[in-house]
Amino acid sequence: MRRLQIIASSATVLMMPFVTFAAFNPNGGEFGNLLANILVFTNTVIIPFIIGIGFLVFVWGMFQFFIAGGANDEAKEKGKSLMIYATLGFVLIIVFWGIINLLTQSTGIAGEAVLNTPKVIVP
Secondary structure: OHHHHHHHHHHHHHHHHHHHHHHHOOOOHHHHHHHHHHHHHHHHHHHHHHHHHHHHHHHHHHHHHHHHOOOOHHHHHHHHHHHHHHHHHHHHHHHHHHHHHHHHHHHOOOOOOOOOOOOOOOO
């Protein structure tokens, strides 16, 4: 476990120059374009896909609770727990989606300029 922490912190420290260069480069650079592509892909493909899966799990839990578990208390409990987990999943997905949108809006990746950003002036 300690070795994994050392590797993760070393990778974070080594990536800092790339992140700062992506933030201050007007065009974003290659790393900035990679970050933009990852965030856009996450926002437009992955999160709607996960929301769809969560919806299917919720519907399956409703089916088990109301229809399949008519007289079976065990099936009702299973359906109830699936609906609860799907609802918690929706909340977590929406929070994750909000974080992704916050990152894209605050870094200017979403296409809007961020006001009052520091500029690097090279003599």
